[in-house]
Amino acid sequence: MEGSSLNLTLKIWRQKNAQDSGKFATYNVSDISTDMSFLEMIDVLNEQLITKGEEPVAFDHDCREGICGMCSMYINGRAHGPWNGTTTCQLHMRAFKNGETITIEPWRAGAFPVIKDLVVNRSAFDRIIAAGGFVSVNTGNAQDANALPIPKDDADASFAAAACIGCGACVASCKNSSAMLFVSAKVSQLALLPQGQPERIDRVLNMVKQMDEEGFGNCTNTGSCEAECPKEISLDNIARLNREYLFATLKK
Amino acid sequence: MSSKLDAKIPEGQLETKWSQYKSSVPLVNPANKRSLHIIVVGSGLAGSAAAASLAEMGYKVKVFCFQDSPRRAHSIAAQGGINAAKNYQNDGDSVYRLFYDTIKGGDYRAREGNVYRLAEVSTSIIDQCVAQGVPFAREYGGLLSNRSFGGTQVQRTFYAAGQTGQQLLLGAYSALERQIGLGNVEMYSRHEMLDVVQIDGTTRGIIARDLVSGKLERHFGHAVLLCTGGYGNVFFLSTNAMGSNVTAAWKAHKKGAFFGNPCFTQIHPTCIPVSGDHQSKLTLMSESLRNDGRIWVPKAQNDTRKATDIPEEERDYYLERRYPAFGNLVPRDVASRAAKERCDAGYGVGTSKMAVYLDYASAIERYGKQQATKIGEHNADKKRITELGKEVVKEKYGNLFDMYAKITGENPYEVPMRIYPAVHYTMGGLWVDYNLMTTVPGLYALGEANFSDHGANRLGASALMQGLADGYFVIPYTIGAYLSTQIREKAIPTDHAAFVEAEQKVQATLDQLMNIKGTKPVDYFHKRLGKIMWDKCGMARSESGLKQAIADIRALREEFWKDVRIPGAQNELNPELEKAGRVADFIELGELMCVDALNRNESCGGHFREEFQTEEGEALRDDDNFKYVSAWEFKSTGNFELHKESLIYDRIKVSQRSYK
Amino acid sequence: MTKFLTSSLGKKTVMAMTGLFLCIFLLEHLYTNVQLFFGDGGKSFDEASHGMVHSIIIRIIEVVLFFSIIVHVYQAVVLTKNNSDARPVKYAVNGVSKTSSWFSRNMLLTGSIILFFIVVHLYNFFLPYRITGEVVEPEAQGEHLAERVAAALTNPYYAALYLISVLFLAFHLNHGFQSAFQTLGANTKKYVPILKMAGTAFAILMGIGFASFPILFFIFGEEFLNWNL
Incomplete structure (x- = not known):
C-alpha cells in the first residue's frame, strides 16, 4: 500500500532520572511516512535531536515485533496508543492524521517508577513471578510429555492466558494502577493445567501477597486493562484469580 | 587439524557417545557446588535454562541481561516451533533421522557427535517444558500436536500457536525466577557485559556496566557462560531485536576465544519486505506459513498487474517447479536464494520489485472444502467455501496474518502476502568443544552464541531445540569436567x-x-x-x-x-x-x-x-x-589467524544436497 | 483470616459481599414501598412497617444492615485512597473514557450521593420513627407512616433529591452488581453476558421502582394513597 506523509507535533515527557521531577517538551517532526512504525517515528526525532546536539528521548524497546513486551508509552491517553490489541512497536503511523499533536507519557504507577524519560522500572512483575509464577520441577524430573493428556479446551485457555507479554499496559491503563490482569494471567495459565495443581493454593496466595507489597492498586473491574492489553488477555482471568484466592483462603 | 583446537568428542559409537560420556564425566559434590560461582550472560533460552538448571544443582549463579527483565530475551520472538524426535505422529521419525536431517540441512558442515547429542536430548526438552506448564498445541484427544517444517519429511515440530519461543522462554524464565526467589540466583537486569576477566589464562569473571547508573561493576565467577545470542544485527536490518548484539562474544574473542564459521548467516525466506529508508528492523513471518502457502511470481517480467488479476496459468510457482520433492518446504537457504534469483531476474512484485507472493488462496479453498464436508454442507458454494476456509486459516495462522495486516496495511486473507528474505540467524559463533567450552578455559558459549550444531544452515524449529538442549541437558553435565578441577579455587576478591x-x-x-x-x-x-x-x-x-x-x-x-x-x-x-x-x-x-x-x-x-x-x-x-570449521583467532584489530577443525563423518555419507 | 481481610482481594470481597447484601435489602425495601400503591390509604404499608418494628428478626438484620453500610463505605474510602496513592503522578492526557464505562469509574461519586441521601432519608423516617421516639405509637397519635411518606414526597425539594439519588443508585448498581460477581469469582465466560445484563436490569428495575414514588406522589398528591389501581 502506498503511504503518504505527516507533519506532527509531539509533546513528550522528559525526565532526566528517577530523582528529577520531569516536564513535557514539545517537538515537531515532518515528512513522517504513514508506513513507519511509531517507534521508527521516534527514531527520526532522536536522530534529529542528536544532530542538533540535544539528548535523544530514552524509551524501552527491543524486538519491535510485538512480543518481548519491552516497549511501553502512553500515547494520547492510551497505553500502546489508539489501536487495540497492538503494542507500541506495531502501531503504525497510519493511525494518525496530518497536523496532529501526540502526547507521549511514560507508564504512570507508583510500582513502576520512572528511570528516565519514557523508561520505567517494571521489576515488580519479576518479583511477583518469583513469588509463585512457576511449577517447581527441576530439570530432568519430567515424565513423558504425552503421559498426561490435557483437554484441548483447557490447553487453549491456558495458552490464551500465557500469551501475556508482561508489558504492564494493564497497570498503566487501570485507573487504580492494579496489576490484577498480569497476576491473573499467570495464575490462570497454571491453574488450568494439571501440572499446576500441586502448588495451586500456595501460588495464588504468594503471588497476591507480593502484588500487594509492590504497591499496585486494587481492581475495581472497570475493564480498561482488557481493552488495552496488546494480547487481549481476558477479564475472565481476573474472576478466576478471585475464585482461586477465595478457595485458597478457605483451604489454608 | 590445528593443534590449538581439540573438540574433545568422546570416542565410541555415535549412538552411545553421549550416554557413556555422561556416565564418565567428573562430578562435583553438593558441598563443593555451593562454593562454585557461575556467571551466565544472557537470559534467553540457553541462558535461562542453564542458570535455572545449574542453580537447582546447587551452584551459585549470577545472571546478566541488558533488557529490563530476563523474560524479554529475543528467544521470545521465535514463532514456529521446536523440533523433537518424539515420533508421536508414527511417521517414521527417530533420533537418527533428526540427526541426519540436521547434518544434511546444515550442508555437511556440522559435527556428527554434537548433532547426534542434540537429536538425542531433544525428546527430554519437550518433557521438561510440558512439566513446567508450557501450553503446547494439543489435539482433541488431549495429546500434543505436531506440524511440519522446511527441510524435513516428517512432522516433528511442537508448537504453541505462532508464539512457541515466547512460551518456551517463559517456561525457562519461570524456572529462573523460582531460583531467584529461592536466593540461588542473583539477577542483574539492565546490565551489559563489557569484558571477561582472565587470570593466568583462565576465566575468572566479567566487567559489567549497570546501564541505569552507568557504573562499571566487577563480578567473579569460576566459570562464565556466554548465552548472548547471534550477531545478525551486523546487517543493521534483520529480524533480531534492536538490542541483540555481539559485544559479549566479541570481547571474549578478543580475549582469546576463537570465532567459528563467522560467515555462516541464515537468510530467512519469509519476511515482510522493506518498506522504506526509515525501516529499523524486519519482521519475520513464521516458516510454518510455507506449510500451506504457495510461493509464486508472475511468469512475465515487470508484470504490474495486481496479484489477484494474474490468472493461474501466468503464475510461476518456482519452488514447486524447481524442487518437486520438497516444493515450498525446501530449506531456508534454498528458498531464500530462489526468491533472490527471481527478483534479480526482474520477476519481483510490489513497489520495490524486491518481493515474491506467498499465496493462501488455494489453502483457503482446500480447507474450506474440508470444513464444508466435515460440517455436512455438501452443496456449499464457492463463497461459502472461501468463508469456511478463511476461518480455518484464521485459527491456524491468525496472529501472523494480523501482524502482516498491521505492518503493511493490507489484508492477507484477500490478497497474497508479499515476502522477501531477511537476515535471521547466525550459525557461526564462538568456537566450542563438545563440552561447549571455548578455547579459553572456564569460558563457555551456549545457544546461538556458539557455532556448533547447525553447520552452514539451520533447519526451522531447531534454534529453540539447540538453545534449550545446551541449557537444560548439556551444560549441567559437561561443566563438571571443568569445575571439578576448580573446587580448590576460592572466590577471588574483585x-x-x-x-x-x-x-x-x-x-x-x-x-x-x-x-x-x-x-x-x-x-x-x-x-x-x-x-x-x-x-x-x-x-x-x-x-x-x-x-x-x-x-x-x-x-x-x-x-x-x-x-x-x-x-x-x-x-x-x-x-x-x-x-x-x-x-x-x-x-x-x-x-x-x-x-x-x-x-x-x-x-x-x-x-x-x-x-x-x-x-x-x-x-x-x-x-x-x-570440509572444516574455520576457527579464527584474534591477533589484533583487522588481523585474524585461521585454525581449521576437520569434520569427520563416520556415519553419514556426505553427498550433494538435493531437495528436487 | 486477618491476612485475607487485609489483602487487596480480601477487602474487595468484603465490598462485594456487603454490596450484594445491600442489594437484597433494596429489593425488600421496594417491596414494602410498593404497598403504598395498594389504594388502601396506606394501611398495608403501615402494617408492614409496624410488623417490622416489632419483629426481632428484622431488628437483628437491621444491625447487620447498618454494619454492612458502614463497612461498605469504610472499605470504599480505604480502597479509593489506596488506588489513588498507587499512581502518585497522574497522566496529563488520559483516555480511560474510551476503555471503560463512566459507571465503573465513578463508584465513589455515585456512592457518596447515595450515602448523603441515606442520611437524609434516615433523618426523615428512621430517626423519628425508631430512635428519638418522636413517633412512638403512630396509630395512637393518629399519624400514619404512609401519610408521612406521602407528605415528604409531595415536597418538591425532597422529591427532587429523592429522584436524583435514585438515578445515582441505578448508576451505582449498574456497575456494582455485576462487579460483585466478578470479585467473588462467579463470572466465567458463559455467565459474563448474563450477569452484565442482570446487573443493568436490576439497576433499571430499582431505578424505575424507587423513582415511581416521588413521581407519582408529586404529580397526584397525597390523595394517591387512596387510588385504587
Missing part, C-alpha cells in the same frame, strides 16, 4: 589486579567513545555497515565484492572512531553510548565475516559464493578442500 586492570580498559574505551564528539549519530554508521554487509556479504558473495567490503569496512571503522557523536553522559542511562559500543564491535566482526567468506572458496548452506555454483544455480560445495 580488587585483584586483573579485575582492576580489566575495568580500567573498559573505562578507557568508554571515555574514548564519549570524547570523539563527532557529527554523526551511531545509527548512521550502523546503517552503512549494514548496507556493505547486505550487498557484499549477504545472500550472494563474490571475491571482488568481499575484498571491496573489507576495504570499505576498514574505512568505516576509521571514520566511526573519528566522527561518531554520543550525546549525554556516561554515568546515566545512555542508549546511544550502549549502541556505540555495540556498533564498534559489529564493525570489527563484519570484517571477520568477510575475511571468512573470502577464505571459503565454495558455496554451502547460507554461504553462497557466486563463483561456486552449478549450472542450475545451486550451491556447489567443495568437500575436498573445505
Whole structure:
C-alpha cells in the first residue's frame, strides 16, 4: 500500500532520572511516512535531536515485533496508543492524521517508577513471578510429555492466558494502577493445567501477597486493562484469580 | 587439524557417545557446588535454562541481561516451533533421522557427535517444558500436536500457536525466577557485559556496566557462560531485536576465544519486505506459513498487474517447479536464494520489485472444502467455501496474518502476502568443544552464541531445540569436567589486579567513545555497515565484492572512531553510548565475516559464493578442500589467524544436497 | 483470616459481599414501598412497617444492615485512597473514557450521593420513627407512616433529591452488581453476558421502582394513597 506523509507535533515527557521531577517538551517532526512504525517515528526525532546536539528521548524497546513486551508509552491517553490489541512497536503511523499533536507519557504507577524519560522500572512483575509464577520441577524430573493428556479446551485457555507479554499496559491503563490482569494471567495459565495443581493454593496466595507489597492498586473491574492489553488477555482471568484466592483462603 | 583446537568428542559409537560420556564425566559434590560461582550472560533460552538448571544443582549463579527483565530475551520472538524426535505422529521419525536431517540441512558442515547429542536430548526438552506448564498445541484427544517444517519429511515440530519461543522462554524464565526467589540466583537486569576477566589464562569473571547508573561493576565467577545470542544485527536490518548484539562474544574473542564459521548467516525466506529508508528492523513471518502457502511470481517480467488479476496459468510457482520433492518446504537457504534469483531476474512484485507472493488462496479453498464436508454442507458454494476456509486459516495462522495486516496495511486473507528474505540467524559463533567450552578455559558459549550444531544452515524449529538442549541437558553435565578441577579455587576478591586492570580498559574505551564528539549519530554508521554487509556479504558473495567490503569496512571503522557523536553522559542511562559500543564491535566482526567468506572458496548452506555454483544455480560445495570449521583467532584489530577443525563423518555419507 | 481481610482481594470481597447484601435489602425495601400503591390509604404499608418494628428478626438484620453500610463505605474510602496513592503522578492526557464505562469509574461519586441521601432519608423516617421516639405509637397519635411518606414526597425539594439519588443508585448498581460477581469469582465466560445484563436490569428495575414514588406522589398528591389501581 502506498503511504503518504505527516507533519506532527509531539509533546513528550522528559525526565532526566528517577530523582528529577520531569516536564513535557514539545517537538515537531515532518515528512513522517504513514508506513513507519511509531517507534521508527521516534527514531527520526532522536536522530534529529542528536544532530542538533540535544539528548535523544530514552524509551524501552527491543524486538519491535510485538512480543518481548519491552516497549511501553502512553500515547494520547492510551497505553500502546489508539489501536487495540497492538503494542507500541506495531502501531503504525497510519493511525494518525496530518497536523496532529501526540502526547507521549511514560507508564504512570507508583510500582513502576520512572528511570528516565519514557523508561520505567517494571521489576515488580519479576518479583511477583518469583513469588509463585512457576511449577517447581527441576530439570530432568519430567515424565513423558504425552503421559498426561490435557483437554484441548483447557490447553487453549491456558495458552490464551500465557500469551501475556508482561508489558504492564494493564497497570498503566487501570485507573487504580492494579496489576490484577498480569497476576491473573499467570495464575490462570497454571491453574488450568494439571501440572499446576500441586502448588495451586500456595501460588495464588504468594503471588497476591507480593502484588500487594509492590504497591499496585486494587481492581475495581472497570475493564480498561482488557481493552488495552496488546494480547487481549481476558477479564475472565481476573474472576478466576478471585475464585482461586477465595478457595485458597478457605483451604489454608 | 590445528593443534590449538581439540573438540574433545568422546570416542565410541555415535549412538552411545553421549550416554557413556555422561556416565564418565567428573562430578562435583553438593558441598563443593555451593562454593562454585557461575556467571551466565544472557537470559534467553540457553541462558535461562542453564542458570535455572545449574542453580537447582546447587551452584551459585549470577545472571546478566541488558533488557529490563530476563523474560524479554529475543528467544521470545521465535514463532514456529521446536523440533523433537518424539515420533508421536508414527511417521517414521527417530533420533537418527533428526540427526541426519540436521547434518544434511546444515550442508555437511556440522559435527556428527554434537548433532547426534542434540537429536538425542531433544525428546527430554519437550518433557521438561510440558512439566513446567508450557501450553503446547494439543489435539482433541488431549495429546500434543505436531506440524511440519522446511527441510524435513516428517512432522516433528511442537508448537504453541505462532508464539512457541515466547512460551518456551517463559517456561525457562519461570524456572529462573523460582531460583531467584529461592536466593540461588542473583539477577542483574539492565546490565551489559563489557569484558571477561582472565587470570593466568583462565576465566575468572566479567566487567559489567549497570546501564541505569552507568557504573562499571566487577563480578567473579569460576566459570562464565556466554548465552548472548547471534550477531545478525551486523546487517543493521534483520529480524533480531534492536538490542541483540555481539559485544559479549566479541570481547571474549578478543580475549582469546576463537570465532567459528563467522560467515555462516541464515537468510530467512519469509519476511515482510522493506518498506522504506526509515525501516529499523524486519519482521519475520513464521516458516510454518510455507506449510500451506504457495510461493509464486508472475511468469512475465515487470508484470504490474495486481496479484489477484494474474490468472493461474501466468503464475510461476518456482519452488514447486524447481524442487518437486520438497516444493515450498525446501530449506531456508534454498528458498531464500530462489526468491533472490527471481527478483534479480526482474520477476519481483510490489513497489520495490524486491518481493515474491506467498499465496493462501488455494489453502483457503482446500480447507474450506474440508470444513464444508466435515460440517455436512455438501452443496456449499464457492463463497461459502472461501468463508469456511478463511476461518480455518484464521485459527491456524491468525496472529501472523494480523501482524502482516498491521505492518503493511493490507489484508492477507484477500490478497497474497508479499515476502522477501531477511537476515535471521547466525550459525557461526564462538568456537566450542563438545563440552561447549571455548578455547579459553572456564569460558563457555551456549545457544546461538556458539557455532556448533547447525553447520552452514539451520533447519526451522531447531534454534529453540539447540538453545534449550545446551541449557537444560548439556551444560549441567559437561561443566563438571571443568569445575571439578576448580573446587580448590576460592572466590577471588574483585580488587585483584586483573579485575582492576580489566575495568580500567573498559573505562578507557568508554571515555574514548564519549570524547570523539563527532557529527554523526551511531545509527548512521550502523546503517552503512549494514548496507556493505547486505550487498557484499549477504545472500550472494563474490571475491571482488568481499575484498571491496573489507576495504570499505576498514574505512568505516576509521571514520566511526573519528566522527561518531554520543550525546549525554556516561554515568546515566545512555542508549546511544550502549549502541556505540555495540556498533564498534559489529564493525570489527563484519570484517571477520568477510575475511571468512573470502577464505571459503565454495558455496554451502547460507554461504553462497557466486563463483561456486552449478549450472542450475545451486550451491556447489567443495568437500575436498573445505570440509572444516574455520576457527579464527584474534591477533589484533583487522588481523585474524585461521585454525581449521576437520569434520569427520563416520556415519553419514556426505553427498550433494538435493531437495528436487 | 486477618491476612485475607487485609489483602487487596480480601477487602474487595468484603465490598462485594456487603454490596450484594445491600442489594437484597433494596429489593425488600421496594417491596414494602410498593404497598403504598395498594389504594388502601396506606394501611398495608403501615402494617408492614409496624410488623417490622416489632419483629426481632428484622431488628437483628437491621444491625447487620447498618454494619454492612458502614463497612461498605469504610472499605470504599480505604480502597479509593489506596488506588489513588498507587499512581502518585497522574497522566496529563488520559483516555480511560474510551476503555471503560463512566459507571465503573465513578463508584465513589455515585456512592457518596447515595450515602448523603441515606442520611437524609434516615433523618426523615428512621430517626423519628425508631430512635428519638418522636413517633412512638403512630396509630395512637393518629399519624400514619404512609401519610408521612406521602407528605415528604409531595415536597418538591425532597422529591427532587429523592429522584436524583435514585438515578445515582441505578448508576451505582449498574456497575456494582455485576462487579460483585466478578470479585467473588462467579463470572466465567458463559455467565459474563448474563450477569452484565442482570446487573443493568436490576439497576433499571430499582431505578424505575424507587423513582415511581416521588413521581407519582408529586404529580397526584397525597390523595394517591387512596387510588385504587
